[in-house]
Structures are given as structure tokens and as C-alpha cells.
Amino acid sequence: MSDPSALTTEALAAIAQAPGEDALAKVELEYLGRKSGRVSRLLANIGQLPPAEKAALGKAANEAKRAIEAALAARRAELEQARLADLAETEAIDVTFPGPPLGRGHIHVLTQVRRQIETVLESLGYQVELGPEVETEWYNFEALNITAGHPARENWDSFYFSPELLLRAHTSPVQIRAMQRIKEPPIYIITPGRCYRRDAPEATRLPYFSQVEGLAVDRGMTVGDMKGTLLYMIQSLYGADRKVRVRPSYFPFTEPSFEFDVSCGICGGMGCKSCRHKGWLEVGGCGMVHPQVLRNGGIDPSQWNGYAWGFGIERMAMLKHDVDDIRLFYEPDLRFLEQF
């Protein structure tokens, strides 16, 4: 019978030489096996020994067991570390090889831009209002101060189904409908939707397009408030370095009326080829709501006033994504749609 310390030395040597987990498991079984392990067997005849020796042997056997266990754990850790260290070599892959295609579809760029616009304006407390695309002459023109024979009507050449019924030329009719429905300000709404004008299709315009208009009616609204709202919207969509300029213009439904421009993102307003050396890019129209239009919406202009603005979603998307032909948006060509 070997003594515990010799057994320990033997076991530690075997552990140190064990090349892997299999060998270690064998060593563990050989020395620490519950019944037939060599450390256990040391104690097999302990009952016949005198008490002093009994205690000494028991202690020595326990120490041997702990030492072997510790050596096993250490060797295991060592082997695991070595395996992990080699992993980069043993399991190297070509990281440049493409993964399987996800096969995801794409959400239309105009939907994405419309969603961004809605998100920005909803953060200012505006709510989305929708309305019919086939409108009556009254909502599309008369209510907006564009009377029959008005010289500005030319700008809204429309598709008719009857003298009374037409495809809306702008989403402004929704403003009138919203005022009539809500009745008492404050009114803060945006009106996204499709519109139609009788213009032959070309790279910069189409007979069908999409607009977002905004309307704010409250007490004591000012041109400054309108400018601030436009600036907040533009900077939120295009970045805080953008500037907004309003230029006087003419619309029958606002007074004063403006067009609004955004500073060119390429030259920062210095003038370059893409802004035709103006430093500014035209975005849309805006103005203080004409008192008669408020009246047509059932709002008392002596109590309330407001501002409104509108622009083409396509125009915004063209500015944002460098699209140079508006027709691409309405052509279901996957080569275009999958770019967004």
C-alpha cells in the first residue's frame, strides 16, 4: 500500500501530462473514484489502525484528495484556455463572404419622408387630417378664395368629372373641412395626401403628386410664428445648420403670402451648381390665412388668425435623397425602390 504523499505525487504527474479532458477524466476516476479510487482505497482498512494513526491517515488522505482536485481544476482551466487561444486559427472564417440575403422588402421613400414630416410636426402638437381626393368645386376653389375667372386659377388646372366635381389640386380643402369639423380653435393640423394637376409629365412635375400642408389657427399668430415653425420643421428634417427664407408671393387664400426656401445643403448658401447659384432651394408656399378663408371655414377672423404652409413630398424627398427625376417615385421599378 502506497502512502498518501507518494500517491499525490504520482497523481499530479499524471494530471500534468494529461493531453485533454478524456485523459483527465481517467485520472480523476483512477484516483478519486468513490469506491475504487486509489485515494478511497487508502482508507479501506483504516478501522484496524490505532486511533492516532487513524487520525493521521485520514487527514493525509483528505489532503491528497484536495490536492488532486485542485490540480485537476487547474489543468482543466489550462486546457480550456489553450483551446480558446487557438480558436481564432482553428475556426477562422472568411468574414468578407456575404451572409444569406434577408429578403426584406422596402418601404417607399415617399412613405418614409411623409412619416418623418408627420413625426416632426406631431412633436409640435399638430395632428394629421385626411380628406377626399375627389372634391367639390367649392372646397377646392371657392372656399379658398379662388373664384371662377380668377387669374390665379391657371396655377391649379384641374381634372374634372363634372362642373361640380374634380380631383383636388391641393390638400387645402382638408383645411376647410377640418375648420368646419373642429369649429373652435386652437387648430393645429397637417394634411398629407395625393393631389392632381393637369400638367404634362416631365422631370420636375407630374399630373399627380403628394402634398403636406399645415394649418395653425389660434389667437395672435404672427409671420414670426410661421417662420419659426418652418425653421423647426426644416432643421428637424435636414439638420440644424439649415436656414429658411420666406419671400413674398401671392396666393388667393393667404395674406400676406410667401414662398419659402431652404438654404442649399451643398454650398451652405454660398451658391453652387445644384442650387443654380442662388444659395437657396425652393420648397413650398405659405402665408397668413386670409380672413375670408377663415370665415369660409366657420372661424371668426376678428377672434382668431393663423398661418398655413404647403409643399410637395416629392420635392422634399428629391432634396433629401438627390433624386433628379420626379417620375421615378411613381414608377414601380424595383431598381429604384430598393435603394431606400
Added chain:
Amino acid sequence: MRISYEWLGDFLDLEGLTPKDAADVLTRQGVEVESLTMVDLSAIVIGKVLEQTKHPKSRNDLWVHQVDLGGRVQQIIAGAPNAVPGSLVPVALPGTTVPNGKVVKDMNIAGYQASGMLCSASELLLGDDHSGILILDRGTPGQSLTTVIPSQAIMEAEVTSNRPDCMGHLGIARELGAGLDRPMKRDFMPAFTGTADPPGRDLVRVSIEDPELCSRYIGGVITGVRVGPSPDWMQRRLRASAVRPINNIVDITNYVLLEYAQPLHAFDLAKLKGPAIEVRRARDRERLLGLDGVERELTTDMLVIADAERPVALAGVIGGEETAVTEATTDILLESATFSGPSIRQTSRALGLRTEASARFERALPPELALAGARRAASLIAELAGGKVHRDWADVYPRPQEPVRVNIRPSLIDDVLGTHVPLQEAEAILKRLNFHVKVRGDGEWDVLPPVFRLDVAIPEDLVEEVGRVYGYDRVAPTLPGRRHDRWTPLAPSMDRRLDDGREVLAGAGFTETWTPALVSGTKLESLRIAAHAMRVLNALSDDMDTLRTSLLPSLFDAVALNRDRGRDEVRLYEIATAFLARVGEKNAQPEEPLRLAAVATAGTTAQEGEDGFRALKSVLDGRQLGYIGEVHPAVAAQSKLDGRVVAFEIDVEPVLGAAHVPRAQPLPRFPGVERDLAVVVEDAVAAGAVLLAIKESAGEMLEHARAFDEYHGAQVPEGHKSIAFTLTFRSPERTLTDAEVDTVMAEIRLGLEKRHRARFRE
């Protein structure tokens, strides 16, 4: 409106101002200058042609000129033959860049040296005439061309439809003067009147049939004029405005149009029958030979100027050839009138004829402008063509323009702009724009707009006048933020509510499209979905003449388009409105259901078609709100779809309406047991029916059941199929034993045997 910068100097001191400055002021004030072209003529020299001979060798017609450039003679070759000996011409020497961008080089053309270029008006950007060399009427050889023609700056400006007064250089200069605070050199209304006897109104009788269509007609008589070319400076300004010079009388009428925005017309008085003028509607089938050489048949809604016998001009659009001023003309009738905008627009459109005159009348000109224009033209005719201007013209003015006074509480200006404009400054701006301001005792202002401003009618119009000259860039941007005691809680928009659906579709490989709502009505008819279609009365083309009643035809076209471009697999969808006319209700707005439609290609075999259908169906998640199926081969062929295509279209709003808020269920505490079951039934039995029978027999223990495979083949009898289901059993109270589940499985089998004569495969 094309603006010649140099011309503005007639009305306004331009000292110290650049064309760019002027363009910026105008744009800031509401006359948007879209382009500014600088024409620098300082490098062009004046030459005198000494000799002109035909190039002997060239196959094209070329002319060799010896040109005196003030002490030296250069040989220059040109293609146009009009630079005859003695002509003064603009010469660009080698090394010069001509205004149109061409760089002149020394050349040798078939053995002949060419040292420079003789310039046409269009090469110098002095007009559109490129038919020949520009011939100068004066100048000294060797000197710069700018000694006779100043360098030019041409602005293209967009004038809004409410400002017809800005359709002339005078109006533009007035705007510029107000912005710069510089006085105008000239009054709006010229003082000139005729003095010759007899009174003009005794020489020509004028009458207006309908004052609605013509609110004023002035007919001035000028006798003894000498018709000839107009002076060089006038021709040059006309050319710069793209108007072709004709003769001094016609040129003066065009010149005044470009100056005052008032169209004018000169008749040869001798050719007018009567002589009388009647402004009336055309009679049925009356014809008029226009100055453009085109004879037109007129309709009874068109306004004409007629003499005692026939139409002699199409009012406000174009004059007649038969009564035109020619070299032989000595006496003229000068017309200056105010026609109704809508009437002129309608005529101009009907005939497809838009002229400088019609473009201005369309915008409703103020009648006071007619008198100013007539006086200006008459004074120029007297000055440049001789002739006696008769006194007391015919001036039929049935409804004189009423002055519109506007009262304004001046604090409104600050209230609307959101900034403080000192009252004195506001008042000064209005005065610079020719408004009269009377401050009343109560502090309100009584404002009288100038006679040429019919667009100003309410206080807000005055706020705009002050604001645009004061400068909107001086108004600080602010966000409105007031205390509200009422509000509407935010309701998610339709778009927002559809976002989930868009994500699901994207995840399933579908790409969103936006296609036009206007489609071909013929196509809808051939697909038999035109019963509720609405047809546009004034369509641009046949393929966009009808509102779609379904999104699917557009999507079929989209598949064909992508197939054409090399895509085999196409999955597309669109969310948009369909339009359904309410039959029998005239002038009613249609129903506009919001639809979601999707298409997917599905190979060529029946099995692929079936698989494609199922793939599409899983997107819909069992809702029945529209239709789904494989596109009928006949329809597919019509839409040029090769291969199988599956599609669905649903109404979106009921889906959104049915959306529910998920309620949390307690997590299962006991394990579930899964069993597979292969059910063999006749082909005609649908998977859905089998599933229903399973659920009925299984009772509460069955948590979930789903078909996952279908098999035809050797292991099942002819005319039968095997459908594999996976079933999950669970109890909320205990762990189920195999024996319990076996009992339920036996119940299920029994039920299926009874209901569907099913057999089972292991």
C-alpha cells in the same frame, strides 16, 4: 417677364447699384428673379466693312470681308451675306469670349485667313435674331461697342398673377425704387394730350356691346405719320425683350407694352370701314386673318374689335392683317383698351395662341392703365414718326374704376408680422409705393392705393405691402406657445396605424410602390372592373383618363415592368385609395376606400402557384376583408404577365378597426405535450375542415393545432392526400400524462373518421 436692367435707368437712378443688387431687392420684395444674365460688350469692337467677296473655294456659302477696325484692316469670314460694304458691325477679335460663350480663334478656311468674327444679335445675347450680322446705325470703327450699346444685364422674373402692373419696366422700376428708397424720375400718368383738330372722337365712332367684357376702350387718332424703321435704341430694347422690330408705329405699341404693361394696337385708319369701332362678340363663322398670317374661324364667345363690316382684331389677343399699319399708312387709330381677363384667357386657350398682350389682359389690367399707355404711345409716335395727335379721343368707359379705400388700425402691422415696425417707417413705405395715407383722429389710417393696384382691398393687403418692403428677414422666427385650456388628444394617424402592416410586408419580402390613381378606362373595362369607374372629362391622355377602382391592375403592370427589366421574383404592394362612383347620384363624391393590395410572382408550375398563394395568404393572417387568389391566366396574359402571379386586395379600414390590444395571459406553469397526426382524406376535403373537426373533438386540452405538410403519392390511395398536423396539449392545472393525451388523440381520430372518413398514417 424679361427685364432689361439698362431700361430701368429710364425711371430710376441706378447709380452705385449692380444688377445683382437689383435682382436681390426685387426677389426679397416679391418679384422673383429666376436668372440674371450679364452681357459684357466691352471687348467687342466696332468695324466698318470695306469689301465683301464670296469665298471662291468653300462649298458652303461663305463671305470674305475686309473690315476697317480704325486704322487697321482685318480679313474676316462670315456665313451671312448681310454685312455689305459700308456696314458698321460688331467684331470679336481672336482671343475674345463672345457673350454667348464662344471663344474666337485665328482660323484658316480653305486657304483664306480669318482673323475674328462678325457677331449676330443672338451671339451678343442682344436678342433672339441669329439670321444675320447685327448692323449698327452709328459708331466709330475701332472703338468699343459699348460706345453705342451699353453692356446689358437681362433678368428673367416671375411676376405673380395679382400684379399685372409689374408686367412692364415701369412697374418693376417702381418696386425697385420703393425698396431702395429712390424717387421715380417719371410720373405714372404722362401729361401729354393731343391738340390737333378735329377732335378724335368725331373721326371714329366707338361703341362697346358688353361692358362686362370690355370696361374701357380708348381710340386715339393720329394723322400724317411717316412709317419707317424705329430708332436703333428702341429696336435694341425690343430685341432684348425677344420682340421682333417691324416698323416705328408697331414698335412703339410694343415698346409701351413692355414699359407700362398696357397692350396697344394701331390700325391703319384708312382701312377701317365706317370708320367705326365696335367691341362685340364674334358672330357665328366670322373669320379673321391675324398678323401672324393665320386665318381663324371665330366662335361666338370670342370678343372682337369690328369696324362697320367685319372683325379687324381679336380683342386683346392679336390684330388683323387687313387693317395693319404698313409703309403706306399715314393715319392711324391707336387702341388702348381694358378687356375682361377670363374672356381673353378663354379665347387665347381655345385658339392655342398666347401673346404678350393676352398674357397681360388675362391678369385683369386696371382701366386707368389704358389712358396712361395711350398717352405714352401717342407722345412717342408724335416724337418718332411725326404726325398730328388729335385732341379729345374717343374714350368709352362705361364703368369707371372706383377707388378702393382701405382702413387699417396701424398696430395690425406689428400684430400680424410679429415684430415692431415704427409707424413712420410703415407710412413712408406705403408712400414710396404710391399709396396715399391719411391719419385719422382716432389713429386709424385711411389708405388710398394707387390706381394701378387693384389687388389691394383689405387691411392685411397693406400689412403685406409694408412687410415685404420692410423686409421679412427682419422678422425673427418664433414658435407659438400660448396657454391653452382646451386641446385634442393625439390620435395616431392612418399612416401611423398602417406602419405595422408595412413592417410585416417588408419582413415578408414585399416592397412598397406608389402608382398613379389615374389609369386607362379601357383597361378597367377589359378587366370588367369599370362599373363604378369615374372618367375624367378633360384627361391628358387615354392611359390616364379614369380613376382606378382597384389597385391590382397597376400592380400587374408593375410586375410586368420588373419582369421586363430582368427580375424573376417580384413582390410588391401598395396602400392607396380606390374610387367607386355612387351610381345614380349625380355630383356625389365617390366612395374612397383605402386599400392594401399585393402581388407576388409564383413560378410557372401549378405547385409553385399554390405555394405562392399560401405565402401571400400567411401575410393576411386569416382576415377576410377582400379577395385573394392566383391571377386568372386570361388576365395575366392581358397584363403581359408570363408565369404565375398571386395577388390580394383588401379594405384597410375594417382591419384597423378590428385591431385589438393584446391582454397578457399567465405564463404556462406545466409542460405541454406535442403530437403529430397525419390524416389521410379525399382530395376534396380542405385542411381547414379537418382542423375544425380536430378542434371540436379535442376539447380544452388542445392548446394549438396547425397543418404543416401535405402529401400526395405512393403511400396514400389514389384521389387522397395526407395532411400532417402538429398538436400541442396542455393543462393549466397539472402535467398531462401520456395516457391522458392518448385518450384525447383517440377522440380526435374517431371524430375525423366519422366526419371525413379519415385514415391515419404513422
